[in-house]
Amino acid sequence: MAAAASFLRGETSYRIRKFKSDGMMAITVGATILTLIPLFLVLGYLLFKGFSSLNWAFFTHMPAPVGEKGGGMANAIVGTLEVVGIAALIGVPIGVGAGLYLAANRASQFTNWIRFSADVLMGVPSIVIGIFAYAIVVRPFGGFSALSGSVALAAMMVPLVTRTTEEMVLLVPPELREASLALGVPNWRTTLSVVARTALAGITTGVILAIARVAGETAPLLFTAFGNRFWSTSLFHPINTLTVQVYTYAISPFPDWQRQAWAGAVVLTGIILALELGVRWMTGGAAKAPR
Amino acid sequence: MDDGRGGKSAKIIMADKLVVKNLNAYFSQIHAVRDVSLEFEENRIAAIIGPSGCGKSTLVRCLNRMHEVVPGARATGEVLLDGNNIYDDDVDPVQVRRRIGMVFQKPTPFPTMSIEDNVAAGLTLNGVQISRAERDSVVERSLRQAALWDEVKDRLRRPGASLSGGQQQRLCVARALAVQPEVILMDEPCSALDPISTARIEELLLELKSAYTIVIVTHNMQQAARTSDKTAFMYTGNLVEYGATKQIFTNPTRRETEDYITGRFG
Numbered sequence: 001m002a003a004a005a006s007f008l009r010g011e012t013s014y015r016i017r018k019f020k021s022d023g024m025m026a027i028t029v030g031a032t033i034l035t036l037i038p039l040f041l042v043l044g045y046l047l048f049k050g051f052s053s054l055n056w057a058f059f060t061h062m063p064a065p066v067g068e069k070g071g072g073m074a075n076a077i078v079g080t081l082e083v084v085g086i087a088a089l090i091g092v093p094i095g096v097g098a099g100l101y102l103a104a105n106r107a108s109q110f111t112n113w114i115r116f117s118a119d120v121l122m123g124v125p126s127i128v129i130g131i132f133a134y135a136i137v138v139r140p141f142g143g144f145s146a147l148s149g150s151v152a153l154a155a156m157m158v159p160l161v162t163r164t165t166e167e168m169v170l171l172v173p174p175e176l177r178e179a180s181l182a183l184g185v186p187n188w189r190t191t192l193s194v195v196a197r198t199a200l201a202g203i204t205t206g207v208i209l210a211i212a213r214v215a216g217e218t219a220p221l222l223f224t225a226f227g228n229r230f231w232s233t234s235l236f237h238p239i240n241t242l243t244v245q246v247y248t249y250a251i252s253p254f255p256d257w258q259r260q261a262w263a264g265a266v267v268l269t270g271i272i273l274a275l276e277l278g279v280r281w282m283t284g285g286a287a288k289a290p291r
Numbered sequence: 292m293d294d295g296r297g298g299k300s301a302k303i304i305m306a307d308k309l310v311v312k313n314l315n316a317y318f319s320q321i322h323a324v325r326d327v328s329l330e331f332e333e334n335r336i337a338a339i340i341g342p343s344g345c346g347k348s349t350l351v352r353c354l355n356r357m358h359e360v361v362p363g364a365r366a367t368g369e370v371l372l373d374g375n376n377i378y379d380d381d382v383d384p385v386q387v388r389r390r391i392g393m394v395f396q397k398p399t400p401f402p403t404m405s406i407e408d409n410v411a412a413g414l415t416l417n418g419v420q421i422s423r424a425e426r427d428s429v430v431e432r433s434l435r436q437a438a439l440w441d442e443v444k445d446r447l448r449r450p451g452a453s454l455s456g457g458q459q460q461r462l463c464v465a466r467a468l469a470v471q472p473e474v475i476l477m478d479e480p481c482s483a484l485d486p487i488s489t490a491r492i493e494e495l496l497l498e499l500k501s502a503y504t505i506v507i508v509t510h511n512m513q514q515a516a517r518t519s520d521k522t523a524f525m526y527t528g529n530l531v532e533y534g535a536t537k538q539i540f541t542n543p544t545r546r547e548t549e550d551y552i553t554g555r556f557g
Contacts, residue, residue: 175397176401183470184470194416
């Protein structure tokens with residue numbers, strides 16, 4: 001009994017271990033708090049500055065000329081939705097297709113290069129992507145356009161979507177694939193109707209996160225979609241977007257415009273937050289699927 | 292080779308449904324199945340036993356060309372289905388798999404599909420155009436054959452994954468039966484199941500034997516003894532002995548077989 005008790009009370013080594021453990025725990029908790037402080041400061045300040053400038057006219061009116069009160073960013077809100085929407089139409093099919101291919105051909109030298117390129121492309125500064133779109137769309141078409149902005153954003157989405165699609169497909173147990181093949185289902189049909197279908201919730205999550213990521217980009221749009229003070233939804237003319245409008249207004253010397261910039265930032269953050277919440281909601285309902 | 296069935300059944304001349312000739316199978320550099328030749332008779336159950344890694348799973352996977360699905364895997368030799376070599380150059384492996392079905396070790400219902408969709412998957416995924424009524428009758432027939440109908444008939448729209456492990460495995464059997472194969476390969480179908488579910492699958496095998504040719508890989512020697520007509524013993528990629536189950540278990544001709552069956556190794 002006495003021996004057991006002294007054993008349970010522990011040696012000094014146990015106390016040292018406990019002390020170290022507590023110390024490490026304190027460090028990680030501290031790091032977490034330090035990470036969260038700027039996040040809440042940014043969000044709080046954004047809401048504090050932006051909310052007061054936000055009103056119904058902001059969503060329905062065009063930008064007002066300097067010196068005039070009021071006005072809104074109706075054209076920029078529609079422009080952002082259009083540019084990002086077209087970017088998704090271009091980028092998602094390419095990314096999902098490439099991701100399916102990478103997952104189906106894991107080991108070849110060719111796919112290793114594609115995978116490596118996708119990883120590099122993810123790290124390329126977004127301004128460089130903008131220059132790329134300028135070179136392949138703006139120059140040949142002879143002017144800034146909504147389409148060139150979409151191409152720039154699509155180029156940013158492709159590697160993101162490719163890699164998440166691949167990861168999600170790899171989570172599908174290989175047994176399911178074999179079970180389908182053993183039923184005499186052709187390979188292409190197995191990949192689409194069984195493997196991709198099972199990974200669908202995960203792939204959709206990746207797609208929405210990629211959309212949210214590019215929706216907040218400014219640099220690739222500066223010399224592609226360019227910006228437009230007027231109403232335009234044409235693919236082949238310059239178009240206004242929230243990010244570029246916020247950028248233009250924020251660096252302007254006029255207090256009215258600066259207030260508008262804050263409001264635009266709040267709306268943009270709201271759009272991205274809505275997309276992320278959409279992901280949460282979707283995966284909450286369907287996260288059990290790939291297993 | 293002595294057909295070894297003995298007694299009354301020896302008088303009936305059985306057709307060889309599936310004949311394996313000089314089959315070799317490889318995984319990249321590994322020689323997993325070494326020059327195996329044997330034949331599987333129609334409406335009979337053949338069991339393949341042997342220690343882990345002896346090549347028995349690889350052998351059955353060669354029988355419907357599932358072996359080559361694994362990257363780096365290849366096979367040489369002949370497998371004759373009703374006299375036609377399934378490894379001929381102009382044979383489509385997809386067509387082979389429609390005639391030779393397979394049930395795997397782990398139950399694998401498709402997670403995105405309901406019970407009835409799982410059963411009909413082999414038809415719908417192959418783009419077979421059938422009416423709702425035909426589809427329903429295929430689903431019912433297959434589930435009855437797999438002895439699962441009574442347990443699931445009131446919840447056919449529920450997800451396949453909502454069933455218990457044993458039910459899921461019978462669902463996979465029903466799914467394999469729905470495409471009306473001629474041969475059914477089973478790769479350790481009971482190794483993930485409890486004894487009661489195992490007994491149900493074994494009963495099922497004996498019922499299915501009248502309509503199908505069955506090859507079952509098993510770790511469980513009692514299972515081989517209970518269900519099969521003929522038994523093959525494999526060791527290190529070689530077919531050591533193949534004969535009537537009774538003879539293999541009571542009077543094996545090879546020393547290795549006897550050692551394995553009496554539990555001296557493996």
